[in-house]
Amino acid sequence: MKKQVLALAIAAVFLAACGKKEEPAPAPATPVAAAPAAPAAPAGPMLDDEKTLNIYNWPDYIPEGMIAAFEQEFGIKVNYNTFENNEALHAKLVAGNSGYDIVIPTAGFAKKQIDGGLYQPIDKSKIANYGNLDPDFMAKIAGVDPENKHLVPWAWGFTTVGINKQKVEKALGGMPMPENAWDLVFKPEYSSKLRSCGIAYLDSPSEILPVALHYVGKPAYSEDPADFKLAGEMLAKVRKDVRLFSSTMIDDIASGKACAFVGWSGDINIAADRVKEMGGKDEIVPLLPTGGGLVFIDTMAIPKDAKHVLNAHAFIDFYLRGSNGALMANEMNYPTGNKAALADIKDEIKGNATIFLSPEDTARLIPTGGFSNEIASTLNDTYNAFKRGK
Numbered sequence: 001m002k003k004q005v006l007a008l009a010i011a012a013v014f015l016a017a018c019g020k021k022e023e024p025a026p027a028p029a030t031p032v033a034a035a036p037a038a039p040a041a042p043a044g045p046m047l048d049d050e051k052t053l054n055i056y057n058w059p060d061y062i063p064e065g066m067i068a069a070f071e072q073e074f075g076i077k078v079n080y081n082t083f084e085n086n087e088a089l090h091a092k093l094v095a096g097n098s099g100y101d102i103v104i105p106t107a108g109f110a111k112k113q114i115d116g117g118l119y120q121p122i123d124k125s126k127i128a129n130y131g132n133l134d135p136d137f138m139a140k141i142a143g144v145d146p147e148n149k150h151l152v153p154w155a156w157g158f159t160t161v162g163i164n165k166q167k168v169e170k171a172l173g174g175m176p177m178p179e180n181a182w183d184l185v186f187k188p189e190y191s192s193k194l195r196s197c198g199i200a201y202l203d204s205p206s207e208i209l210p211v212a213l214h215y216v217g218k219p220a221y222s223e224d225p226a227d228f229k230l231a232g233e234m235l236a237k238v239r240k241d242v243r244l245f246s247s248t249m250i251d252d253i254a255s256g257k258a259c260a261f262v263g264w265s266g267d268i269n270i271a272a273d274r275v276k277e278m279g280g281k282d283e284i285v286p287l288l289p290t291g292g293g294l295v296f297i298d299t300m301a302i303p304k305d306a307k308h309v310l311n312a313h314a315f316i317d318f319y320l321r322g323s324n325g326a327l328m329a330n331e332m333n334y335p336t337g338n339k340a341a342l343a344d345i346k347d348e349i350k351g352n353a354t355i356f357l358s359p360e361d362t363a364r365l366i367p368t369g370g371f372s373n374e375i376a377s378t379l380n381d382t383y384n385a386f387k388r389g390k
């Protein structure tokens with residue numbers, strides 16, 4: 001961050017110097033050949049007349065200062081709002097006239113939004129930095145967005161189990177940690193012990209049901225109501241042990257409201273850093289369950305009715321600079337699929353096995369996917385029945 005601020009300060013000083021009026025130079029005594037014309041300044045990206053950009057993203061998902069840097073460089077005012085889960089974003093998009101120019105859906109969830117015509121195609125010719133993206137990563141996204149027409153990667157991670165190590169060990173009282181960390185939150189033998197220090201789940205059907213389905217041996221994105229029944233029965237058995245359904249997981253972990261949680265990998269790492277900074281003794285650890293974490297690839301998309309489409313492309317191009325991808329990994333603990341970022345990612349981040357996964361852990365991940373509209377009511381009913389404890 002410091003480097004970026006410094007660069008901006010230097011740029012500001014330089015621009016100020018350029019703007020200063022010079023005294024006219026005395027006319028030369030003898031005529032000289034005209035100096036060659038100065039090369040034209042490189043043209044900036046095309047922008048909309050209205051210098052506004054409305055972005056809708058997840059909380060705690062952008063490095064500090066990145067929006068301000070964009071605003072300063074492009075002279076665009078950014079209105080930045082957040083949503084708590086894919087369901088909330090979806091409702092906003094389906095209602096129409098969201099007012100947003102860039103939204104950040106998870107790729108698997110975005111499939112039905114693409115199919116429903118809620119996004120406009122990205123104009124790659126306006127994104128000079130598009131080539132920074134890793135083709136293998138883009139091929140994964142093409143599974144839900146053929147030819148990568150609508151989605152540009154923001155960041156990726158996985159939904160997993162995290163723990164407060166000391167509190168969990170104490171609550172388990174000598175019982176060894178399970179081989180598959182999902183047992184901590186899905187198996188009554190463990191959850192009944194962790195109840196005392198608190199279990200928290202992310203509050204979202206599309207986060208909890210895929211891991212629950214996978215845990216009971218069914219496809220994570222099953223379309224079979226019988227599979228949901230099975231997952232619902234498993235969840236019902238641990239319901240009494242779940243203290244909270246959280247939309248503010250970083251705070252809830254850091255403030256000690258829960259000792260075991262179903263959360264997002266990077267957010268658990270952010271909470272771990274926060275506890276350390278506050279001088280806390282407990283270690284917060286995202287685990288790599290043998291049962292696999294649930295991959296999410298979050299992406300930028302431009303809603304069909306966006307009003308500032310050129311500004312949106314300028315922001316996407318800005319975000320795809322290698323330096324910005326590196327900031328996402330270094331400060332937010334989320335990799336971005338940006339090849340050009342790799343050189344600037346700190347060794348301690350590259351060496352963190354819960355951010356840059358080993359091939360073995362990668363192979364165990366539950367691949368990204370999505371539910372169809374047909375199964376949506378079964379998904380929601382199963383989740384709501386679980387949450388209500390009915």
Ligand code: N2P
Pocket residue numbers: 058059060061106264266267296298
């Ligand atoms: C939020 C990052 C995770 C979003 N801080 C999960 N799709």
